[in-house]
Amino acid sequence: MAATARFWRELSHRYNLVGTHCRKCDSYFFPPRDVCPKCRRGGDVEEYKFKGVGEIVTFTVVHQGKKDLNRRLPYVLAIVKLEEGPCLLAEVMCDPEEIRVGMRVRAAFRKIGEDGERGIIYYGTKFVPALT
Secondary structure: OHHHHHHHHOOHHHHOOEEEEEOOOOEEEOOOOOOEOOOEOOOOEEEEEOOOEEEEEEEEEEOOOOHHHOOOOOEEEEEEEEOOOOEEEEEEOOOOOOOOOOOEEEEEEEEEEEOOOOOOEEEEEEEEEOOO
């Protein structure tokens, strides 16, 4: 079991906001892609670690959810546009009254869930308001 946990901790993608960048057309993608959708096979794709800074494009406030998620309600889900260009869906850790379109946010490593009382705890990227 310890070897399995160490394996997951050592995956850089699991704890970082990692996507890809095409050196040919200078486009960024999240999630990562093997082939650039713009350049096709002529592209030159490399792994890229995003800065994790962006802004809210749109959002929704979730007032009801599955009871076993151990999640506080209500919570905010938003489309975040990263500075590099890609958009992604993520939870924003703030009061629902604080959220607004155009708000600057930054990535934060947070607990996502767990497998039972004694199970594995899952962590991942959520967003928090960025200090200006």
